[in-house]
Amino acid sequence: MGTKSNSHLLHHAFFTRTQAERESFNAYLIELKKLAKRCNLGVQEEEILKFSLISGLKNTELRESLFKFPELTMDQxxxxxxxxxxxxKYSPSQSHDPVSMVEAVHSRAMTSRHTYQGQGFPPHVLNENRQFRPHAPNQSQQRYPHGQTQQYPH
Structure with missing residues:
Protein backbone atom coordinates (compact mmCIF):
# COMPACT_ATOMS: atom_id res chain seq x y z
CA MET A 1 0.00 0.00 0.00
CA GLY A 2 1.41 3.38 -0.98
CA THR A 3 1.89 6.48 1.10
CA LYS A 4 -0.94 8.26 -0.69
CA SER A 5 -3.50 5.53 0.05
CA ASN A 6 -2.29 5.37 3.67
CA SER A 7 -2.87 9.13 3.91
CA HIS A 8 -6.38 8.69 2.52
CA LEU A 9 -7.12 6.00 5.10
CA LEU A 10 -5.90 8.24 7.93
CA HIS A 11 -8.05 11.12 6.69
CA HIS A 12 -11.03 8.80 6.35
CA ALA A 13 -10.53 7.54 9.92
CA PHE A 14 -10.30 11.13 11.20
CA PHE A 15 -13.31 12.53 9.35
CA THR A 16 -15.58 9.58 10.14
CA ARG A 17 -14.59 9.27 13.83
CA THR A 18 -17.54 9.74 16.17
CA GLN A 19 -17.92 9.39 19.91
CA ALA A 20 -18.98 5.86 20.86
CA GLU A 21 -22.07 5.38 23.02
CA ARG A 22 -20.20 4.65 26.26
CA GLU A 23 -17.04 6.60 25.39
CA SER A 24 -16.18 9.52 27.66
CA PHE A 25 -15.64 12.92 26.14
CA ASN A 26 -11.98 12.95 27.24
CA ALA A 27 -11.28 9.58 25.58
CA TYR A 28 -12.99 10.77 22.38
CA LEU A 29 -11.02 14.03 22.37
CA ILE A 30 -7.67 12.29 22.92
CA GLU A 31 -8.26 9.81 20.09
CA LEU A 32 -9.46 12.52 17.71
CA LYS A 33 -6.38 14.66 18.47
CA LYS A 34 -4.11 11.66 17.79
CA LEU A 35 -5.78 11.10 14.43
CA ALA A 36 -5.52 14.81 13.57
CA LYS A 37 -1.76 14.82 14.26
CA ARG A 38 -1.24 11.76 12.06
CA CYS A 39 -3.19 13.41 9.22
CA ASN A 40 -0.90 16.48 9.08
CA LEU A 41 -3.79 18.89 8.60
CA GLY A 42 -1.51 21.93 8.57
CA VAL A 43 -2.43 25.45 9.62
CA GLN A 44 -6.16 24.68 9.64
CA GLU A 45 -5.75 21.79 12.10
CA GLU A 46 -7.43 23.55 15.04
CA GLU A 47 -10.50 24.63 13.02
CA ILE A 48 -10.87 21.23 11.35
CA LEU A 49 -10.44 19.50 14.72
CA LYS A 50 -13.13 21.72 16.30
CA PHE A 51 -15.57 20.95 13.49
CA SER A 52 -14.89 17.20 13.59
CA LEU A 53 -15.06 17.12 17.37
CA ILE A 54 -18.47 18.78 17.46
CA SER A 55 -19.77 16.80 14.47
CA GLY A 56 -18.95 13.50 16.14
CA LEU A 57 -20.50 14.17 19.55
CA LYS A 58 -23.07 11.57 20.63
CA ASN A 59 -25.24 14.24 22.31
CA THR A 60 -27.26 15.74 19.46
CA GLU A 61 -28.58 18.69 21.50
CA LEU A 62 -25.10 19.63 22.67
CA ARG A 63 -23.78 19.35 19.11
CA GLU A 64 -26.49 21.69 17.79
CA SER A 65 -25.86 24.13 20.63
CA LEU A 66 -22.10 24.24 20.01
CA PHE A 67 -22.55 24.89 16.29
CA LYS A 68 -24.42 28.09 17.23
CA PHE A 69 -21.17 29.52 18.64
CA PRO A 70 -18.45 29.27 15.95
CA GLU A 71 -16.19 31.64 17.90
CA LEU A 72 -15.69 29.16 20.77
CA THR A 73 -12.15 27.96 21.37
CA MET A 74 -11.20 24.31 21.81
CA ASP A 75 -10.91 24.89 25.56
CA GLN A 76 -14.40 26.40 25.74
CA LYS A 89 -23.76 11.36 34.74
CA TYR A 90 -25.05 12.71 38.06
CA SER A 91 -28.60 13.53 37.01
CA PRO A 92 -30.47 10.25 36.60
CA SER A 93 -33.85 11.91 36.18
CA GLN A 94 -32.73 13.99 33.18
CA SER A 95 -35.56 16.37 34.10
CA HIS A 96 -33.35 19.31 33.17
CA ASP A 97 -31.88 19.75 29.71
CA PRO A 98 -28.08 19.41 30.11
CA VAL A 99 -27.43 21.71 27.15
CA SER A 100 -29.43 24.58 28.62
CA MET A 101 -27.73 24.02 31.98
CA VAL A 102 -24.30 24.25 30.31
CA GLU A 103 -25.34 27.39 28.42
CA ALA A 104 -26.63 28.97 31.64
CA VAL A 105 -23.35 28.28 33.45
CA HIS A 106 -21.33 29.58 30.50
CA SER A 107 -23.37 32.78 30.11
CA ARG A 108 -23.19 33.49 33.85
CA ALA A 109 -19.41 33.04 33.78
CA MET A 110 -19.09 35.34 30.77
CA THR A 111 -21.23 38.14 32.26
CA SER A 112 -19.82 38.17 35.77
CA ARG A 113 -16.64 40.21 35.65
CA HIS A 114 -16.21 40.82 39.36
CA THR A 115 -16.59 37.28 40.61
CA TYR A 116 -14.47 34.20 40.26
CA GLN A 117 -15.68 32.62 37.00
CA GLY A 118 -19.28 33.51 37.75
CA GLN A 119 -19.39 31.39 40.89
CA GLY A 120 -20.36 34.28 43.15
CA PHE A 121 -17.05 34.57 44.98
CA PRO A 122 -15.05 37.79 44.79
CA PRO A 123 -11.48 37.04 43.67
CA HIS A 124 -9.95 38.33 46.91
CA VAL A 125 -11.54 35.53 48.99
CA LEU A 126 -9.96 32.77 46.89
CA ASN A 127 -6.31 31.81 46.86
CA GLU A 128 -4.35 30.81 43.77
CA ASN A 129 -5.61 27.21 44.11
CA ARG A 130 -9.23 28.40 43.87
CA GLN A 131 -9.83 27.63 47.53
CA PHE A 132 -11.17 29.96 50.16
CA ARG A 133 -8.52 31.97 51.93
CA PRO A 134 -8.60 31.56 55.69
CA HIS A 135 -9.60 34.80 57.35
CA ALA A 136 -7.54 35.80 60.35
CA PRO A 137 -9.01 38.88 62.02
CA ASN A 138 -6.51 41.10 63.73
CA GLN A 139 -6.07 40.52 67.44
CA SER A 140 -8.17 43.47 68.54
CA GLN A 141 -11.28 42.36 66.64
CA GLN A 142 -13.62 39.41 66.91
CA ARG A 143 -15.55 38.67 63.71
CA TYR A 144 -19.21 37.73 63.88
CA PRO A 145 -21.56 36.53 61.14
CA HIS A 146 -22.79 39.17 58.70
CA GLY A 147 -19.56 41.18 58.95
CA GLN A 148 -20.18 42.66 62.41
CA THR A 149 -17.15 43.16 64.60
CA GLN A 150 -16.67 43.83 68.26
CA GLN A 151 -13.74 45.83 69.51
CA TYR A 152 -11.80 44.57 72.51
CA PRO A 153 -9.83 46.95 74.71
CA HIS A 154 -6.07 46.68 74.50
Whole structure:
Protein backbone atom coordinates (compact mmCIF):
# COMPACT_ATOMS: atom_id res chain seq x y z
CA MET A 1 0.00 0.00 0.00
CA GLY A 2 1.41 3.38 -0.98
CA THR A 3 1.89 6.48 1.10
CA LYS A 4 -0.94 8.26 -0.69
CA SER A 5 -3.50 5.53 0.05
CA ASN A 6 -2.29 5.37 3.67
CA SER A 7 -2.87 9.13 3.91
CA HIS A 8 -6.38 8.69 2.52
CA LEU A 9 -7.12 6.00 5.10
CA LEU A 10 -5.90 8.24 7.93
CA HIS A 11 -8.05 11.12 6.69
CA HIS A 12 -11.03 8.80 6.35
CA ALA A 13 -10.53 7.54 9.92
CA PHE A 14 -10.30 11.13 11.20
CA PHE A 15 -13.31 12.53 9.35
CA THR A 16 -15.58 9.58 10.14
CA ARG A 17 -14.59 9.27 13.83
CA THR A 18 -17.54 9.74 16.17
CA GLN A 19 -17.92 9.39 19.91
CA ALA A 20 -18.98 5.86 20.86
CA GLU A 21 -22.07 5.38 23.02
CA ARG A 22 -20.20 4.65 26.26
CA GLU A 23 -17.04 6.60 25.39
CA SER A 24 -16.18 9.52 27.66
CA PHE A 25 -15.64 12.92 26.14
CA ASN A 26 -11.98 12.95 27.24
CA ALA A 27 -11.28 9.58 25.58
CA TYR A 28 -12.99 10.77 22.38
CA LEU A 29 -11.02 14.03 22.37
CA ILE A 30 -7.67 12.29 22.92
CA GLU A 31 -8.26 9.81 20.09
CA LEU A 32 -9.46 12.52 17.71
CA LYS A 33 -6.38 14.66 18.47
CA LYS A 34 -4.11 11.66 17.79
CA LEU A 35 -5.78 11.10 14.43
CA ALA A 36 -5.52 14.81 13.57
CA LYS A 37 -1.76 14.82 14.26
CA ARG A 38 -1.24 11.76 12.06
CA CYS A 39 -3.19 13.41 9.22
CA ASN A 40 -0.90 16.48 9.08
CA LEU A 41 -3.79 18.89 8.60
CA GLY A 42 -1.51 21.93 8.57
CA VAL A 43 -2.43 25.45 9.62
CA GLN A 44 -6.16 24.68 9.64
CA GLU A 45 -5.75 21.79 12.10
CA GLU A 46 -7.43 23.55 15.04
CA GLU A 47 -10.50 24.63 13.02
CA ILE A 48 -10.87 21.23 11.35
CA LEU A 49 -10.44 19.50 14.72
CA LYS A 50 -13.13 21.72 16.30
CA PHE A 51 -15.57 20.95 13.49
CA SER A 52 -14.89 17.20 13.59
CA LEU A 53 -15.06 17.12 17.37
CA ILE A 54 -18.47 18.78 17.46
CA SER A 55 -19.77 16.80 14.47
CA GLY A 56 -18.95 13.50 16.14
CA LEU A 57 -20.50 14.17 19.55
CA LYS A 58 -23.07 11.57 20.63
CA ASN A 59 -25.24 14.24 22.31
CA THR A 60 -27.26 15.74 19.46
CA GLU A 61 -28.58 18.69 21.50
CA LEU A 62 -25.10 19.63 22.67
CA ARG A 63 -23.78 19.35 19.11
CA GLU A 64 -26.49 21.69 17.79
CA SER A 65 -25.86 24.13 20.63
CA LEU A 66 -22.10 24.24 20.01
CA PHE A 67 -22.55 24.89 16.29
CA LYS A 68 -24.42 28.09 17.23
CA PHE A 69 -21.17 29.52 18.64
CA PRO A 70 -18.45 29.27 15.95
CA GLU A 71 -16.19 31.64 17.90
CA LEU A 72 -15.69 29.16 20.77
CA THR A 73 -12.15 27.96 21.37
CA MET A 74 -11.20 24.31 21.81
CA ASP A 75 -10.91 24.89 25.56
CA GLN A 76 -14.40 26.40 25.74
CA UNK A 77 -15.88 23.58 23.67
CA UNK A 78 -14.14 20.99 25.84
CA UNK A 79 -15.37 22.68 29.02
CA UNK A 80 -18.98 22.69 27.80
CA UNK A 81 -18.74 19.04 26.78
CA UNK A 82 -17.29 18.00 30.14
CA UNK A 83 -19.94 19.93 32.07
CA UNK A 84 -22.69 18.36 29.99
CA UNK A 85 -21.21 14.90 30.49
CA UNK A 86 -20.93 15.39 34.26
CA UNK A 87 -24.46 16.72 34.46
CA UNK A 88 -25.81 13.71 32.56
CA LYS A 89 -23.76 11.36 34.74
CA TYR A 90 -25.05 12.71 38.06
CA SER A 91 -28.60 13.53 37.01
CA PRO A 92 -30.47 10.25 36.60
CA SER A 93 -33.85 11.91 36.18
CA GLN A 94 -32.73 13.99 33.18
CA SER A 95 -35.56 16.37 34.10
CA HIS A 96 -33.35 19.31 33.17
CA ASP A 97 -31.88 19.75 29.71
CA PRO A 98 -28.08 19.41 30.11
CA VAL A 99 -27.43 21.71 27.15
CA SER A 100 -29.43 24.58 28.62
CA MET A 101 -27.73 24.02 31.98
CA VAL A 102 -24.30 24.25 30.31
CA GLU A 103 -25.34 27.39 28.42
CA ALA A 104 -26.63 28.97 31.64
CA VAL A 105 -23.35 28.28 33.45
CA HIS A 106 -21.33 29.58 30.50
CA SER A 107 -23.37 32.78 30.11
CA ARG A 108 -23.19 33.49 33.85
CA ALA A 109 -19.41 33.04 33.78
CA MET A 110 -19.09 35.34 30.77
CA THR A 111 -21.23 38.14 32.26
CA SER A 112 -19.82 38.17 35.77
CA ARG A 113 -16.64 40.21 35.65
CA HIS A 114 -16.21 40.82 39.36
CA THR A 115 -16.59 37.28 40.61
CA TYR A 116 -14.47 34.20 40.26
CA GLN A 117 -15.68 32.62 37.00
CA GLY A 118 -19.28 33.51 37.75
CA GLN A 119 -19.39 31.39 40.89
CA GLY A 120 -20.36 34.28 43.15
CA PHE A 121 -17.05 34.57 44.98
CA PRO A 122 -15.05 37.79 44.79
CA PRO A 123 -11.48 37.04 43.67
CA HIS A 124 -9.95 38.33 46.91
CA VAL A 125 -11.54 35.53 48.99
CA LEU A 126 -9.96 32.77 46.89
CA ASN A 127 -6.31 31.81 46.86
CA GLU A 128 -4.35 30.81 43.77
CA ASN A 129 -5.61 27.21 44.11
CA ARG A 130 -9.23 28.40 43.87
CA GLN A 131 -9.83 27.63 47.53
CA PHE A 132 -11.17 29.96 50.16
CA ARG A 133 -8.52 31.97 51.93
CA PRO A 134 -8.60 31.56 55.69
CA HIS A 135 -9.60 34.80 57.35
CA ALA A 136 -7.54 35.80 60.35
CA PRO A 137 -9.01 38.88 62.02
CA ASN A 138 -6.51 41.10 63.73
CA GLN A 139 -6.07 40.52 67.44
CA SER A 140 -8.17 43.47 68.54
CA GLN A 141 -11.28 42.36 66.64
CA GLN A 142 -13.62 39.41 66.91
CA ARG A 143 -15.55 38.67 63.71
CA TYR A 144 -19.21 37.73 63.88
CA PRO A 145 -21.56 36.53 61.14
CA HIS A 146 -22.79 39.17 58.70
CA GLY A 147 -19.56 41.18 58.95
CA GLN A 148 -20.18 42.66 62.41
CA THR A 149 -17.15 43.16 64.60
CA GLN A 150 -16.67 43.83 68.26
CA GLN A 151 -13.74 45.83 69.51
CA TYR A 152 -11.80 44.57 72.51
CA PRO A 153 -9.83 46.95 74.71
CA HIS A 154 -6.07 46.68 74.50
Missing amino acids: ISERCRISEQFA
